[in-house]
Amino acid sequence: MVPPLALDIDGTLTTRSDQIDPRVFEVLPAWEAPIVVATGKSFPYPVALCHFLGIPEQVVAENGGVVCADGQVSFQGDRDRAEQAIDAFRDRGGDLGWDAADTTNRWRESELAANVDADEELLRTVAEEFGLEVVDTGYAYHLKTPGVEKGDGLAAVADILGLDAGSFVAIGDSENDVSLFGAAGDSYAVGNADEHAKGAAETVIDGEYFEGTLGVLESLQPAE
Ligand SMILES: O=C(O)COP(=O)(O)O
């Protein structure tokens, strides 16, 4: 039997050019154990991914700020405080780096994210003043409440599903996956992962992006 999976999106299910690898649509719907999509992206993105994969909406979004399973949703973190911090960031000349629609933050419930081109030093200064932290995923800077983590989100989903988080295999690529690796029983960092993820993973693989993830998933299949 294959194990349940906790899968990051960006850098893990994607290609080098940020697209969902089309093979995700073959492999994940056929996986014969629960899948939790655990991401820093805001809630609608992993829900939409599950929807279009045709798999249950078992989701950890916003780095643990939003948890959804079995039709229940719960929230952690303090978006109001993140907004106050971003007001201060803007007062000092900072810019989140998004366009007017800001689809990155528009539906975000528990934190706020800045473009990787934003002023990291200023963002970190403001975060500290407001008792928040900055997590760099390589895709965005997340201004978040300390202690809200993907790993706790996985534990919460596992609990709802009546599973042990330790039975999950986690695959990820960045700093925001460290807690996920800690909560899961086994963990893999893809070859494109940052040093935090590589340092925390049980196994670091050579394969990059979904090519690497696919190799892990194939290795988890029982021998014929
Ligand atoms: O939202 C991000 O910055 C990265 O998303 P991820 O956690 O799916 O890689």
Ligand SMILES: [Mg+2]
């Ligand atoms: Mg990632």
